[in-house]
Amino acid sequence: MRWLIVDDNPDFVDAARGLLERQGITVVGAASSSAEALRCFTELLPDVTLVDINLGGESGFDLVEQLDRAGSPAPSTLILISTHAAQDFAEMIATSPAVGFLSKSALTPCAIRDLVRESGGLEEGDHR
Numbered sequence: 713m714r715w716l717i718v719d720d721n722p723d724f725v726d727a728a729r730g731l732l733e734r735q736g737i738t739v740v741g742a743a744s745s746s747a748e749a750l751r752c753f754t755e756l757l758p759d760v761t762l763v764d765i766n767l768g769g770e771s772g773f774d775l776v777e778q779l780d781r782a783g784s785p786a787p788s789t790l791i792l793i794s795t796h797a798a799q800d801f802a803e804m805i806a807t808s809p810a811v812g813f814l815s816k817s818a819l820t821p822c823a824i825r826d827l828v829r830e831s832g833g834l835e836e837g838d839h840r
Contacts, residue, residue: 713737714758717739718767722744728819750778753779760788762791762824790809792812793819794816811831812830
């Protein structure tokens with residue numbers, strides 16, 4: 713599986729990339745803005761895209777809508793991430809095209825795989 717990280721915090725991106733790659737996950741790119749994310753998304757065709765809810769002055773919710781539309785016919789599993797608690801954005805998360813939400817502090821390959829698997833993106837026992 714090919715993964716894309718969209719976050720405007722370069723320290724978080726470096727830490728997340730390192731964590732994921734140490735677990736054998738291929739991170740094909742990172743983006744810090746909506747325009748950069750859309751470009752990377754269409755060029756790299758990731759299987760999983762992690763999107764920060766707060767991208768500086770931009771909305772991660774708006775971006776997942778754009779990525780969802782751009783992902784046809786080969787959609788990417790979209791997962792929202794944030795330092796904020798899920799309950800702060802529960803209604804918006806539920807109505808977004810993202811398969812779920814993970815707190816940045818709980819971001820682990822296992823937690824991400826569980827969300828992807830629940831969405832139908834991984835078969836049981838698949839550890840890509």
